[in-house]
Amino acid sequence: MLCRLLRARYQTLLGLALLLPGFAFGQNLPAALPDTTTYNPANTLLWRVSGPGVAGASYVFGTMHALCPDDAAMPTEMAAAFRETQQLVLELDMDAPDFNKQMRRAVQLPWPNSLRRVRKQRDYRVVRKFFKFRLHQPILPFILMKPAFVESYVYSTLLPCTPVSYEEQLVQLAQQQHKELLGLETIQQQMASLDSISYPRQMQALVKAIQEYDTYAPLMQQMVSVYQAQNVDALYRFVVDPARNPDQSEVADLAQRNQNWIPQMKILLQSKPTFFAVGAGHLGGRTGVLQLLRQQGYQLEPVLLSRAPAAPGPTPGR
Template sequence: MPFSVAFRALLRMAPSAALVLALACSALAALPGVALAAGAAAHTPGVRPAVPVPRGSSGGIPGFHAAPAVPSYASGTTAGGPVRTQPARMPFYVATRGNLTLYLLGTLHVGDPADYPPGQPFRPQILAALAASPILALELSPDDLLVSQDDVSKYGVCRRPCLPGLLPDPLWQKLAARMRGNPEALAEIRKMRPWLASLLVETYDSLSAGLQTEYGTEAQLQNVFLRWKDRRIVGLETLAEQMRTFTNLSLAQQREMLAQDLAQTPAQNVADVQTLLHLWRVGDADAIAAWDSARTEKLSHDARVAASVDNRIVYERNRRFVSRMQQYVAPNKPLFVAVGALHLGGPRGVLELLRQRGFTVEPG
């Protein structure tokens, strides 16, 4: 499975809608002494602040490194010199068929504030496309995201500690060792099903890389889009459909997810987060898909099971996304689509599926 859900939450699940990130953050928020930080997302209509931070001044997750309280770019420089003043390029494409137009942006669901400069958080081409579109389509609608936390408890958490009994002992011992410095989190993880434990581990690694949910692409898009009147935000799948993506995974598939999360050290996972962030900034969806496939091949415990997880979490949803896009787009009324960047590229990605349906797809 690709580097799935928190960083694949960065790239895949929806925004101020990434249910996967919301699930993990909801679980984190339940930890003793952990509160939800109110950031930019708190002031965005339909967006729930979802960054879990402990009470106090450290600003991080218990037992993990956090982003600095004041971003390094605030002074105008970093250790490497002056910071970038232009927005990240981001994977952006235009798909046309007759008088139908789709604008497609590959997103990160958590991000770096340096990628969204004040005054111009997106390239002019992206801003123009957003202004021309009466509807913004995200993976989940903001309304669906707001009710996601109850489903975490219902489908991802056991009444009693169940995870040790659901995992082979070596895998459980590896997870326990990984969380040794964070006993509160480990106590909560013991009560999770493997798929949710996987999301939580990945969220820790992504947030340890200094990324923040209020700087996810979808939240930033909504900050711009909702300034205009008569605009509508829709979801390309329902909450129930996205939840079933995980709850219908077999135990073998859930174990595969968690095994891949633990195949490398936290430092190696953080380095992969930074690599993927760089590829997203370059803006080539096919390069992102190729990198992700290579990483999956390297880390998979069982290649057959890993492929089945990818099919469920990525490719089945890609087909659903494309079908829903065609329901929302109308003649001479462009539709702006923002989905995790890992959904766009590759032979089974959204861009190729649109080509198969007669669309001409070009970089934006």
């Protein structure tokens, strides 16, 4: 069980790495106009899937990869839906062979690189001083990590707490209820877009995130607030908004990943009752998972959650 929880925390780190670097990359690229169409009128993060070939009750839930514990309380309807299913499917296949080895390889810089050597020495000094004087922790545990993962960790510290995720809770429930755990992607597939960005450019983005750290705090809180409102189309627009994410290649990558998932989701839906849990930014919009499933002939029924994620309040510091 501990191994699965550690893997869930890796999913959290990678999820942030895939979602947030766009705020620091691609500042001068042309941006597409946002899609303001409402595809999912009900405000909820949980959707029941039915249709041809669906083997019993199946659900799609939109997660956020890092939340304060009070904001990640599991609604009763979500827990009840999970009990109806027989397998849990996350973005990442955490039961893949040699997962831990692949995980370490994915996170770490290839030898002999380190944060000291990726770019200019002054960039490393910026990172080291930030960890020492702002986060009050040593840089040593991060020095061999790819800068994009260090950046995702920096973003997670914007929350006034030690963050948790729905993925961790769901993995625990799957273990307790003896459910199979599957994934829609491999580590290599998830890493493809990140590894296309050179390490010096990742380091540049990390330094920029540190230099503008205080300006990102309201942005992170705004994202949490949009998530709490449970409007998946609004959350999708927030994630792909050109004002926040000028690098539209990342938007295209999000759409492509969604498209790649659908054939696998169809097979899994036909195999046994399934609970899918993926980042909520994948659900909304014209190219979102919910709309793509509708185009395949499935019906998506909103399951209203009586206890939405709690409103922000005083939370113990990290």
